[in-house]
Amino acid sequence: MNLHPDLQDKLQVLDQLLISMNRIMISFSGGVDSTFLLARAKHVLSDRVLAVTAASETFPQKEVDSAVQLAKSFSVRHIVTQIEELRNANFVNNDTDRCYHCKTGLFTHLLDIAKLEHISTICDGSNYDDLSDYRPGFKALHNLSIRSPLLEAKLTKEEIRLISKEMGLPTWNKPSFACLSSRIPYGTKITLEKITQIEEAEEFLKSMGILQIRVRHHDAIARIEVYPKDFPIILENYHEISDALRGLGFHYVTLDLQGYQTGSMNRRITATNTNS
Incomplete structure (x- = not known):
């Protein structure tokens, strides 16, 4: 090598x-x-x-x-x-x-x-x-x-x-993945219904050609994280995306303008530990 x-x-x-x-x-x-x-x-x-x-x-x-x-x-x-x-x-x-x-x-x-x-x-x-x-x-x-x-x-x-x-490993460019529970904010109970909503929402967005995706589950709100380069895909298909995710049980569908970030659910904890 x-x-x-x-x-x-x-x-x-x-x-x-x-x-x-x-x-x-x-x-x-x-x-x-x-x-x-x-x-x-x-x-x-x-x-x-x-x-x-x-x-x-x-x-x-x-x-x-x-x-x-x-x-x-x-x-x-x-x-x-x-x-x-x-x-x-x-x-x-x-x-x-x-x-x-x-x-x-x-x-x-x-x-x-x-x-x-x-x-x-x-x-x-x-x-x-x-x-x-x-x-x-x-x-x-x-x-x-x-x-x-x-x-x-x-x-x-x-x-x-x-x-x-x-x-020559096929996973060299595979998108990062974490267990689906990591999409649910701390302090909010994990249920099979929420896990299923997240999985189906992410699979729908991946079908549009978005490889790195997180759908964060905030009860009635689905917060979508993708890289900024993929924002146009979300915006061009916002009606279809909104309808699909609302059909899964979300009342509101949002795009996080900070984009995809590994461990974004840990920001508050990391900040608290830094400031303490």
Whole structure:
């Protein structure tokens, strides 16, 4: 691969980390980060890697299907397991530690699978950029001794995309995705109805050719986040979009003029922590 020496060094650090773990399970969503991690693990560990995808109400079935196909293309053993997040009252209540409760439930479940598989190390796809956002899930990872090799190798999202492209991975330019519950403001209960509204609204907008999209659920209001370059698509089709989203149960449909921003629901928390 034709990589900058600094990036080549980080890749070598990652490979050595994986080799030192010997046999691992990867929490595999099929996104940019976990796909890259799985590909590198397969490269250095061969058959000593197991991918596990957790299907749930907040993770669209099309993402599960994509993860299945990706794992198959790498010839990696892959398990799809079901978790029921909406049965977890702490998750449903959606306080500012929602991600902590989500990750605790997920990785406790994966630890049970790992025990049956005689695997001692579980890895996730957190990257170095994740340190800059509000991530209560990191506490859960620490408590359960989950490893984050991409973060440990100090690989950023942009670097992961660049190496993925060099490796020929189909996910190198895949839009960022987070569980659908992240579209619901903290303090507002998570329900299957809201999750379904969000998923269907985002799929409708994607059908118009918008790749990076978030529909934030503010009860009666749908707040659309897209990159500014995609504003014309929204404005040119505003009648159709308004009718479709109102048909899903929203009373008002708005476009956020700040555009798409990762973790926009965390702004108030991040600002509070900064000012405290």
